[in-house]
Amino acid sequence: MVMGDIHGAYKALRQCMDRSGFDYENDTLIQLGDVTDGFSEVFECVEELLKISRLIPLKGNHDDWLLDFIHSGYASWSHGGRATIQSYAKHLDREIKILSTGNGICKTSLNPNDIPLHHRNFFCSQQLFYIDEANNCFVHAGFNRQLSFLGQRPQTYYWDRELWLEALQYHTLNHREPQPEPFYIRDTFHEIYIGHTPTTKWGTDKPMRAVNVLNMDTGAGHHGRLTILDIGTKEYWQSDLVTELYGKAGR
Numbered sequence: 742m743v744m745g746d747i748h749g750a751y752k753a754l755r756q757c758m759d760r761s762g763f764d765y766e767n768d769t770l771i772q773l774g775d776v777t778d779g780f781s782e783v784f785e786c787v788e789e790l791l792k793i794s795r796l797i798p799l800k801g802n803h804d805d806w807l808l809d810f811i812h813s814g815y816a817s818w819s820h821g822g823r824a825t826i827q828s829y830a831k832h833l834d835r836e837i838k839i840l841s842t843g844n845g846i847c848k849t850s851l852n853p854n855d856i857p858l859h860h861r862n863f864f865c866s867q868q869l870f871y872i873d874e875a876n877n878c879f880v881h882a883g884f885n886r887q888l889s890f891l892g893q894r895p896q897t898y899y900w901d902r903e904l905w906l907e908a909l910q911y912h913t914l915n916h917r918e919p920q921p922e923p924f925y926i927r928d929t930f931h932e933i934y935i936g937h938t939p940t941t942k943w944g945t946d947k948p949m950r951a952v953n954v955l956n957m958d959t960g961a962g963h964h965g966r967l968t969i970l971d972i973g974t975k976e977y978w979q980s981d982l983v984t985e986l987y988g989k990a991g992r
Contacts, residue, residue: 742761742763742768742769742770742771742928742969742971743770743771743772743773743879743934743947743957743970743972744757744771744772744861744968744969744970745773745936745955745957745958745961745967746749746773746774746775746801746852746936746937746939746957746958746961746962746967747772747776747786747961747962747967748775748776748778748780748803748821748961748962749774749777749778749779749780749781749782749783749821749824749825749828749962750779750780750782750784750786750865750932750961750962750967750980750983750985750986750987751774751780751782751785751786751789752782752979752980752987753961753967753980753981753983753986754786754789754790754967754980755789756967756979756980756981757967757968757969757978757979757980758789758969759977760785760977760978760980761969761971763969764812765776765792765794766794767794767795768793768795768937769795769796770793770795770796770797770933770969771797771871771873771879771964772790772796772797772798772799772831773799773801773825773879773880773934773935773936773937773957773958774798774800774801774802774803774804774805774867774880774881774899774936774937775801775802775803775804775881775936775937775958775962776798776801776804776820777801777803777804777806777807778803778806778807778820778821778822778823778824778825779803779821779824779961779962779963780824780962780983780987781824781827781828781831782823782828783824783825783828783829784828784832784860787829787863790863791859791863792863793824793966796867797865797879798863798866799859799867799868799870799871799879799880799881799899800864800867800868800869800881800898800899800903801824801867801868801881801882801899801936801937801985802881802899802900802937803820803821803822804899805896805899806820806822806865806899807822807825807856807864808864809836810853810856811853811861811864811865812853814852814853814936814982815986817846818847818849819846819847820846820847821962822837822847823839823847825847826839826847826851826930829851829908830851830855831868832857833855834855837850837851838850838853839983841877847914848981849902850976855960859945860941867894869899870884870890870898872930873875873972874990876929876930876931877902877930877931877932877933877934877972878890878930878933878934879900879933879934880898880899880933880934880935881898881901881935881936881937882897882898882899882900882901882902882904882936882937882938883897883898883901883905883935883937884897884901884904885897885901885903885904885906886903886925886927887925887927888906888927889928890927890928890930891928898936900937900947902931902937902938902952904939905935905937905951905954905956906938907924908924908951908952908953908954909943909951911951911952912926912952914950917991920964923938924952924953929985930953931953931955932953932954932955933953933955934955934957934972935954935955935956935957935958936956937956937958938956938958938964939958939959939960939962940956940958940959940960940961940965941959941960941964941965941967943956945959945965946959946960946965946979947968947979948968948970948977955970959972960983961980961983962983963983964982964983964984965983966979966980966981966982966983967979967983968980969984978982
């Protein structure tokens with residue numbers, strides 16, 4: 742199974758697990774990153790994911806921001822970070838102050854030791870990518886398809902949008918051609934599973950496919966849904982709209 746960006750939407754996470762009949766002991770879940778920021782139940786999301794015996798967690802750019810805070814004690818907390826502060830603050834026995842400084846940036850009295858050790862270990866253990874036995878590639882954002890997949894800058898794997906945009910453009914221009922030029926990727930994969938760029942930008946809260954790239958970010962951090970998909974059958978299950986579960990995103 743593979744799951745897209747969660748963004749603190751614990752209620753959506755539980756719905757996906759329940760609706761898919763996921764077996765926490767025997768099934769494998771590849772989670773594509775961005776567990777943090779957006780909605781204020783990041784703590785609960787991490788606790789739930791850690792119940793999975795065969796979990797393969799990937800690093801998203803939002804997770805990397807929290808990891809920076811864990812290592813350095815500093816974060817801007819923009820782009821949904823306030824909700825992450827609120828999530829961990831709920832589980833402390835002292836008040837956490839949050840001071841807004843404009844442009845979505847805030848300061849807080851939260852410190853790295855307020856993040857439980859097993860959560861810190863979780864974010865430290867997230868992988869940049871995963872390649873399975875069927876030569877499927879799983880990565881949060883993408884990579885430079887003109888270069889060898891291995892050895893690219895770490896940030897590329899959780900920031901790149903060009904792979905998806907180029908695959909989508911190719912699909913749009915060439916899918917009606919009887920023999921289109923192949924979509925070039927230096928290191929070939931059977932299928933590539935990504936998150937990072939919400940499909941809601943294209944007016945859908947369903948997974949999208951372009952060539953052999955499958956986009957699993959169906960907008961759980963904004964106004965869409967969380968999705969879990971069976972890699973073999975391509976059957977997928979979704980949460981309710983996050984706006985129905987939580988109201989406006991905590992950005």
